[in-house]
Amino acid sequence: MSFYPPEPFRIKMVEPIRLIDRPARQIALQDAGYNLFGLHSDDVFIDLLTDSGTGAMSQNQWSAIMEGDESYAGARSFFRLKEAVNEIFGFRFFVPTHQGRAAENILAALLVKPGQYIPSNMHFDTTDANIRARGGSPANLVIEEAFDPTNRHPFKGNMDIQKLRRFITETGVENIPFGMITITNNAGGGQPVSMENIRKVSETYREFGIPFFIDACRFAENAYFIKMREPGYGEKSTLEIAREIFSFADGATMSAKKDAIVNIGGFFTMNDETLYQAACNELILREGFPTYGGLAGRDLDAIAAGLREGVDEDYLAYRLGQTAYLANLLLDNRIPIIEPPGGHAVYVDAGKFLPHIPQSQFPGQALSVELYIEGGIRACEIGSVMFAYPDPDTGDMMFPKLELVRLAIPRRVYTQSHMDYIGGVFAKIAKQKEKVKGYKFIYAPPMLRHFTARFAPI
Numbered sequence: 001m002s003f004y005p006p007e008p009f010r011i012k013m014v015e016p017i018r019l020i021d022r023p024a025r026q027i028a029l030q031d032a033g034y035n036l037f038g039l040h041s042d043d044v045f046i047d048l049l050t051d052s053g054t055g056a057m058s059q060n061q062w063s064a065i066m067e068g069d070e071s072y073a074g075a076r077s078f079f080r081l082k083e084a085v086n087e088i089f090g091f092r093f094f095v096p097t098h099q100g101r102a103a104e105n106i107l108a109a110l111l112v113k114p115g116q117y118i119p120s121n122m123h124f125d126t127t128d129a130n131i132r133a134r135g136g137s138p139a140n141l142v143i144e145e146a147f148d149p150t151n152r153h154p155f156k157g158n159m160d161i162q163k164l165r166r167f168i169t170e171t172g173v174e175n176i177p178f179g180m181i182t183i184t185n186n187a188g189g190g191q192p193v194s195m196e197n198i199r200k201v202s203e204t205y206r207e208f209g210i211p212f213f214i215d216a217c218r219f220a221e222n223a224y225f226i227k228m229r230e231p232g233y234g235e236k237s238t239l240e241i242a243r244e245i246f247s248f249a250d251g252a253t254m255s256a257k258k259d260a261i262v263n264i265g266g267f268f269t270m271n272d273e274t275l276y277q278a279a280c281n282e283l284i285l286r287e288g289f290p291t292y293g294g295l296a297g298r299d300l301d302a303i304a305a306g307l308r309e310g311v312d313e314d315y316l317a318y319r320l321g322q323t324a325y326l327a328n329l330l331l332d333n334r335i336p337i338i339e340p341p342g343g344h345a346v347y348v349d350a351g352k353f354l355p356h357i358p359q360s361q362f363p364g365q366a367l368s369v370e371l372y373i374e375g376g377i378r379a380c381e382i383g384s385v386m387f388a389y390p391d392p393d394t395g396d397m398m399f400p401k402l403e404l405v406r407l408a409i410p411r412r413v414y415t416q417s418h419m420d421y422i423g424g425v426f427a428k429i430a431k432q433k434e435k436v437k438g439y440k441f442i443y444a445p446p447m448l449r450h451f452t453a454r455f456a457p458i
């Protein structure tokens with residue numbers, strides 16, 4: 001029996017949810033082309049599609065919203081956010097953006113030229129696509145343990161330093177405008193990166209004169225994992241750990257929809273003044289004036305409050321404890337998952353759970369559909385639908401190493417009984433899993449196809 005941490009909050013406002021009956025779920029799914037992104041949220045009972053922008057804001061954040069200064073330029077809200085960003089990230093400059101991918105777009109637009117390469121532990125889909133959209137090639141250099149779902153390495157998001165060195169020497173420094181690391185590693189199971197690894201990655205990039213940017217969406221969860229797991233950090237506060245992480249980098253892109261617990265927002269922060277000026281110009285062209293960056297003043301205030309709440313250790317203990325609780329429920333039912341569980345989500349190893357479905361028939365997609373049919377649960381495929389692309393040289397389909405289904409847990413939204421319900425639905429599917437069938441594309445756009453593709457059962 002695993003431990004469920006009591007929530008360090010009580011509930012003041014509720015949002016009704018309902019489970020529509022099975023025939024209605026089947027019709028909803030057909031109408032959506034078997035793509036869970038196409039469902040109406042009213043037809044979803046428990047929504048684990050993403051933890052991005054789906055968290056519950058606190059009374060503090062809602063009251064900060066009332067303080068929002070909607071001045072076009074120089075708003076008080078901007079300076080309050082600047083203070084919070086400085087407190088945690090400590091880079092010299094920052095610009096707000098409407099979400100994380102807008103920050104990535106600016107970074108890629110300014111620095112990536114066709115034919116160049118951007119190494120990381122693993123790029124998330126939007127970073128991957130923003131680099132490709134500028135003619136660049138993302139390179140994923142995570143440690144091999146990341147691909148072994150049952151290997152309980154404490155920092156499976158770490159970059160393989162030998163692979164990185166080899167990659168830099170073989171590719172040539174002149175072809176690498178910057179390097180990245182994603183904390184935690186969303187595409188690889190929400191796994192944390194250790195401080196030691198961040199330091200070594202930074203030293204390697206610096207040795208070769210390559211600027212280093214952190215994809216920082218889940219920096220607070222990563223910092224808390226370091227506190228819990230890395231020798232020498234147990235006595236440090238999460239805030240101190242976060243500051244140390246960023247001291248190793250030249251800048252960061254941030255989706256505030258994750259660890260700043262807001263429904264919209266992000267930012268791009270950096271030390272280089274020339275880059276900052278160029279970012280302001282890009283921002284003005286596409287997002288808005290540099291003191292609001294495509295957001296309302298009230299959004300900036302909500303982010304400022306949320307950033308501070310995101311590093312609160314009572315909250316983080318509950319947050320990671322809830323994820324671990326769901327992971328243990330699945331393991332109790334012999335559902336293969338990525339172990340140990342990450343911070344924001346439990347990743348089910350759909351390839352292993354449904355071995356009769358080949359990668360070309362999308363086992364992760366098949367399991368996601370089944371979760372909805374069986375229990376009204378919406379999850380997200382992170383496998384071949386998202387990441388299988390033809391090799392640009394040979395045209396052969398390159399499949400990802402793992403076929404996963406991500407159960408992302410919105411922050412401060414669901415309770416223990418919701419987790420128990422999810423465990424029960426998995427137990428039912430497990431009993432008849434041989435009957436689950438694969439899927440094929442009916443329509444697929446060239447990039448980020450998981451959002452709008454349509455499927456048919458095989």
Ligand SMILES: Cc1ncc(COP(=O)(O)O)c(C=O)c1O
Binds near residue numbers: 052101215266
């Ligand atoms: C690791 C990572 N980077 C970047 C992004 C993009 O952020 P946004 O959805 O705010 O554009 C996400 C979103 O899920 C993410 O998980």
